[in-house]
């Protein structure tokens with residue numbers, strides 16, 4: 239299946255592309271569904287072919303128009319990974335995609351490929367605990383520093399100020415998680431990309447400031463950061479994209495030069511997934527839109543229920559943003575849906591949060607999110623345990639906060655379970 243119908247120039251919608259784009263059944267015995275290419279290596283038809291494939295894979299020569307790089311070895315390329323990557327790139331309206339063995343593999347490989355000793359990353363806060371660990375503990379051992387800027391309406395301004403403080407020429411990446419895990423705080427992506435453009439003025443384009451956006455919570459169905467100027471879109475595909483809590487994977491999509499540079503590092507570091515994970519991800523993409531929309535619908539109903547509950551102090555969820563507020567205007571401008579992650583706070587800190595968490599029967603007490611089953615967890619003591627609690631408080635993550643990922647169970651069962659858990 240091609241990216242466009244032959245009768246028109248119009249590109250197919252991503253939901254349609256997810257069912258066939260990049261796959262030619264005639265090359266697989268007519269199978270409607272792609273087989274799993276469980277092979278470590280690929281046979282060349284001639285030695286000249288093998289030489290040419292390596293020249294392209296190692297960037298020793300430019301690809302000719304209409305030339306497809308040949309398959310070599312599954313650490314370099316594999317049909318199951320490539321089909322998924324092409325469909326993800328199409329969904330994000332970007333030039334290129336790459337799949338990884340985890341979300342953290344996607345983030346760390348991207349940062350290792352793009353950052354050099356002396357560089358500074360300006361990152362929003364909070365970010366997922368593993369990302370925080372990478373920025374706080376691992377990158378500094380390589381001479382790469384970071385500064386945290388609290389996620390919110392004035393993040394772009396905060397980044398511009400932080401750049402002036404550390405020396406604008408040292409800034410190489412603006413890293414944004416929006417909505418933030420776990421607080422759901424949103425950042426104006428277009429303004430951040432604008433700061434990156436200003437900081438890049440006069441620089442060699444190869445050293446421009448990269449805007450990287452972790453789009454795990456809403457993308458690609460409800461948010462497409464490349465439309466707002468992001469160079470790199472990052473996902474934990476373990477979450478909505480995989481969607482069934484049965485695999486661990488990551489993806490990046492973005493501009494050809496940026497994703498190409500990351501691809502070289504992936505090949506050498508070996509941070510790709512195996513072909514079966516690629517196949518599972520491709521299968522899951524077929525239902526991504528329908529799953530995310532249904533989960534968001536249930537989450538919207540549960541967020542309202544929480545908002546009206548006397549034991550709940552605060553609920554952080556997009557549909558509850560105040561009408562007429564700048565936060566709501568940003569959400570409407572940037573996103574096409576609410577997603578299904580709710581952060582809510584109960585009075586009584588950790589003790590009360592634990593009491594509620596231990597009562598759930600349908601919601602499972604487990605970290606992760608975006609799967610078909612509903613999950614609840616306590617960010618301060620679990621996913622974000624590495625970040626000191628006083629610092630988390632400044633990022634808006636309190637000891638009474640519970641993060642909830644709403645799945646596909648019947649809404650009435652979820653509603654009953656939530657009321658039961660909140661009860662005495």
Ligand SMILES: Cc1ncc(COP(=O)(O)O)c(C=O)c1O
Pocket residue numbers: 340341342343366368369415419452454455473474475476486487488606
């Ligand atoms: C927003 C976000 N980014 C990245 C990651 C890391 O992904 P993975 O667990 O697939 O390595 C997570 C995991 O929870 C996450 O929530």
